Amino acid sequence: MKNDDGARERALARVRRFVASYVAKGKYTLYPEPEVVENVVQGLTDHLAATGKMYCPCAPLEDSKQKGHHMVCPCTPHHEDIARQGYCDCALFASHDFVAAERLRRGDKGE
Numbered sequence: 505m506k507n508d509d510g511a512r513e514r515a516l517a518r519v520r521r522f523v524a525s526y527v528a529k530g531k532y533t534l535y536p537e538p539e540v541v542e543n544v545v546q547g548l549t550d551h552l553a554a555t556g557k558m559y560c561p562c563a564p565l566e567d568s569k570q571k572g573h574h575m576v577c578p579c580t581p582h583h584e585d586i587a588r589q590g591y592c593d594c595a596l597f598a599s600h601d602f603v604a605a606e607r608l609r610r611g612d613k614g615e
């Protein structure tokens with residue numbers, strides 16, 4: 505893993521650009537736990553570096569490969585998952601409502 509470092513860095517930069525641009529579209533935002541988000545970003549990077557595609561990191565890679573582009577981030581089911589539970593299955597993207605509700609639940613005790 506020497507030459508791979510450069511490839512992984514490029515993959516990581518690409519994933520970060522993708523995530524930022526998807527969030528900038530405004531429909532969804534990031535899941536409100538930065539460590540969780542970072543884990544997903546790293547998982548996407550691993551898959552991108554290994555396969556050339558950002559396969560979902562929270563699904564078995566071989567299954568995702570069989571399903572093809574449906575499981576490339578942003579995967580086909582993420583809209584339904586966010587509508588149902590407030591965030592996508594990997595906990596990368598979340599609805600604005602979910603994030604607002606989480607903020608209220610966690611803090612905002614009115615000091």
Ligand code: SF4
Nearest residue numbers: 560577579582592594
């Ligand atoms: S569950 Fe979320 S992070 Fe995973 S592929 Fe779908 S949209 Fe991307």
